[in-house]
Amino acid sequence: MTDATDFAGSSREKWTGFSANQYFICLKGILVREWLRYLSQKERFVSSLVRPLLWLFIFAAGFRQVLGVSIIPPYETYVLYEVYITPGLCGMILLFSGMQSSLSMVYDREMGNMRILLVSPFPRWYLLVSKLLAGVGVSLLQVYAFLAIAWFWDVRAPVAGYFLILPALFFAGLMLGALGMLLSSLVKQLENFAGIMNFVIFPMYFASSALYPLWRVQESSPLLYKICLLNPFTYAVELIRFAFYARIEWTSLVVVLAVTLALLGAAILAYNPARGLTVRKQDMGGSQ
C-alpha cells in the first residue's frame, strides 16, 4: 500500500516511506512546474538573453582595443576579448538566473504557492534540492541559447568545449542557485529584492575574473585582487573557462563544490520549520 496509487490516508498497514519511484515523481513534478512557469514568462527568456548579448555585442566590441588579454591559461594563443568574457557571461546568466529563482521563491512565498511545496510530505531538504535542480535546468537552457547566438557572432570555442562545459555549468548553477535560495529565505518582502541586485549580483559580477584577468586586476588594485580571490563567482567563471578547453581547474572545482554545499546547507537550515525563518508574521496573509 505504498505505491503511487496508494490511498494516502490509510494507516492500517505500516507506512514505510515513499518509494524511489515516488521520489522521482516528485522531482519530475517540480521540474515540470518550473519549466511551465518559465514558458509562460517569455519575457524572462528574452531578458535573460538580452543582458549578456549586450555585453558581448557592445561592451566587448568597444573594449576590445582597450583591454589587452595576454596569453594566460587555458588559452594557448591570443584571444579576442569577446572570447575571454564569454565564460563570464555564461556565469552572468547563471548568476541572474539564480537570483531570478530567488525572486520567484520570494514571490511564491508572498503569493502562497511556496506553502504547497513546503507542506508536501517529502523531506524538506529533498523538496529544496529539487527546486534548486529545476532552476538550474532552466538556466542551462538560457546559457546554451546564448552560446548559440554567440556562435553566429563568430565567438566560438572548440566544439567539444560546448559539451564539456555542461558539468561546469551545472555545478556553477547549483552554487549560484543555492545562494539565491538562501537569500530567498532572508528577504522578507518582494520589494526588498532590489537590494539583492545592488549588494549581491553587481559586486559578485564585477569583483571577479569575468571581465578582466586577475593579473590585470592585481596590477591596478591589490585589494580588489584579494576580494576577487575571495569571491566564489570567480571560481565558477574559471571552472567554466577551463572546461571550454577540456581542462579542469581543480581549485575552482573544489571551491565551487564546497561553497555549494555550504550555501545549500544554510538554505535548508533556513527553511527548517524549527528555525521559523521562512514563515514570518507577514507571510501569514496578514492574519494571525
Add this chain to the structure above:
Amino acid sequence: MKLQSRSPETPRTDERAAVAALELASISYNYGQRKALDDVSFSIEPARFTVLLGLNGAGKTTLFSLVSHLFSPRTGRIRVFGQDIDRNSGQALRRLGIVFQARTLDLDLTVRQNLLYHAALHGIGTRVARQRIDELLHAIDLTDRIEEKVRGLSGGQVRRVEIIRALLHRPSLLLLDEATVGLDIKSRATILKDIRALVERDGISVLWATHLIDEVGQADQVLVLDKGKLVADGPVATILSSTGTETINQAFSKLTGITDMNVRGGRP
C-alpha cells in the same frame, strides 16, 4: 457537487476508535515578544466536523501553520493520527489536506497543471492523478475549465479547485482556513454542504477555521480561540450550557467580551 475523498473500500472504523485525528498539547507560539498562541490544547475525533472560531488575529492561521508544519511550536506537541508533526512530519503531512486562507494556486498555470503539480508533491503518478482529477473536477462541474489558466477563474471556482486539490491525495484530515472568505452566500453554502458531506459519507475529519459565526451551526465540535487562548471546546450544546447562553452569538460574546456582534471581521 459530490466530492469524494477516498475509495469506499477503505473504511477505517477500527482506527477511528483508536486515535485522535488531531491532537494539540500545550502549544504556544510567539512572534517576537507577542504571544500568538498561549498553551493551546485540544483534540479532534476522527470523522468529525470541527469549527475553529475566532476573530481575525485570534491565532487561527498561526495554529494552521503549526499543524501543517510550516513552522514548529516553541512548546508542546502536535499529533496527526498519532504521528508527531515534528518527529514524523512525512507520515503526518501525507494524511493532511490543507486549504490555506491565501490563494495558493499558480495563476499562470492551468487547473490541470496545478493539480498535477500537487499530485506529484504527494508522489502520485500522472496516470492515477489524471483519473482522480477528472473525477473530482466532474464532481464540482469544472471539467470544462480544466485547461484554463487559474487566472481566468472566479473566486468561488478557485476555492473549489483548491479544495479538490487538498483532497487529491485522499487525506484523512482536511484543514480549511477561512475557506469561504470573499465568496458569495451561495458559494459559501455549497462549499459548507459539500465539506459536511465529506465528513458524513467518507468519514474524513475536518478542521474548519472561520470568523463567521453563522458557519458554526453544522459543527460537531466548536473550538473558540481568543487572543491566542482556547476559551471553549465542545459541542454547541455544551458551550451554550457552560456559558448559560441560548445562542452561539451570545456564547461567543460572553467568552470573548465582544459585545458588538455586528463586527465579525475583527475587534470593535
